[in-house]
Amino acid sequence: MPAVVRTLLLILAAILLAGLVWLPTWAGAAPAAAVTDVGTLPESQPTDLLLEGAPLDTRYTLVLDAGHGGIDGGAVDTTGTVLEKDVNQTMVDKVTALLAAHANQLRVVQAVEPDTNATVLARANTAVKEQADLFLSLHLNGDTHESSRGFQCFPTPPGRPYADESLRFARLLVQQVQQTDAFILGTEGIFYCYYVRQGESGYYKEILDIAQTDPATPRADESFGVVEYSGCPSVLIEQWFITSAEDMALFNSEAGYDTMANSIYQAICAYFQLN
Numbered sequence: 119m120p121a122v123v124r125t126l127l128l129i130l131a132a133i134l135l136a137g138l139v140w141l142p143t144w145a146g147a148a149p150a151a152a153v154t155d156v157g158t159l160p161e162s163q164p165t166d167l168l169l170e171g172a173p174l175d176t177r178y179t180l181v182l183d184a185g186h187g188g189i190d191g192g193a194v195d196t197t198g199t200v201l202e203k204d205v206n207q208t209m210v211d212k213v214t215a216l217l218a219a220h221a222n223q224l225r226v227v228q229a230v231e232p233d234t235n236a237t238v239l240a241r242a243n244t245a246v247k248e249q250a251d252l253f254l255s256l257h258l259n260g261d262t263h264e265s266s267r268g269f270q271c272f273p274t275p276p277g278r279p280y281a282d283e284s285l286r287f288a289r290l291l292v293q294q295v296q297q298t299d300a301f302i303l304g305t306e307g308i309f310y311c312y313y314v315r316q317g318e319s320g321y322y323k324e325i326l327d328i329a330q331t332d333p334a335t336p337r338a339d340e341s342f343g344v345v346e347y348s349g350c351p352s353v354l355i356e357q358w359f360i361t362s363a364e365d366m367a368l369f370n371s372e373a374g375y376d377t378m379a380n381s382i383y384q385a386i387c388a389y390f391q392l393n
């Protein structure tokens with residue numbers, strides 16, 4: 119081999135060798151020394167953060183809404199001392215405590231902070247934001263007639279998405295409350311409420327027993343905002359009449375609250391088939 123060719127081959131070999139050595143750097147590979155720290159996260163790393171984001175959480179989500187709050191006390195008893203908003207909050211707390219036993223299957227979120235002024239839409243929006251699977255708004259009824267009494271459910275009306283599932287939950291609620299001494303209003307305790315336009319800017323509230331409605335011909339009139347805009351199956355319940363002596367004797371006590379809270383709890387367990 120001529121000396122010139124041999125020299126050229128040697129130079130070529132040197133260039134190729136240099137290229138192989140530097141290739142990893144050209145390709146953007148990380149320097150080997152930086153790899154050694156991987157896997158030593160600080161011990162204080164909050165690993166439970168992974169459970170807090172709704173998309174990563176595989177549990178069901180229930181939003182509980184204590185009706186009224188802040189300057190809106192809701193209905194008042196005949197003595198003027200018991201406010202609906204306080205009882206509703208107590209009931210939400212009791213149901214939440216009972217459901218804690220199923221925390222591995224169900225996440226419970228309150229629609230609003232206790233005793234705050236919040237619009238109906240803000241309450242419904244919590245369910246949308248939390249990607250809720252079920253929304254329940256707790257209320258007490260009030261009437262000028264002391265004889266008015268009983269338990270009532272208002273699911274999302276026919277024709278809306280989630281109407282069927284709302285009705286299924288309403289029926290489970292009635293099924294449970296029926297086992298207490300509560301009086302069940304109407305044919306089966308289930309009603310639809312519609313705000314019907316009257317004149318230029320007025321509305322009146324029309325309450326229909328489920329037996330008086332035809333699911334095949336849905337109405338466009340709006341129902342309660344919490345059952346229209348929560349983006350999931352929703353029911354509003356009037357647990358009892360705060361103005362009824364009979365209802366108050368049954369439920370306005372620690373034992374009475376527990377009885378109603380347990381019925382609501384059982385209905386939620388049945389709805390989600392919690393175990």
Ligand SMILES: [Zn+2]
Nearest residue numbers: 185192257258
């Ligand atoms: Zn109310």
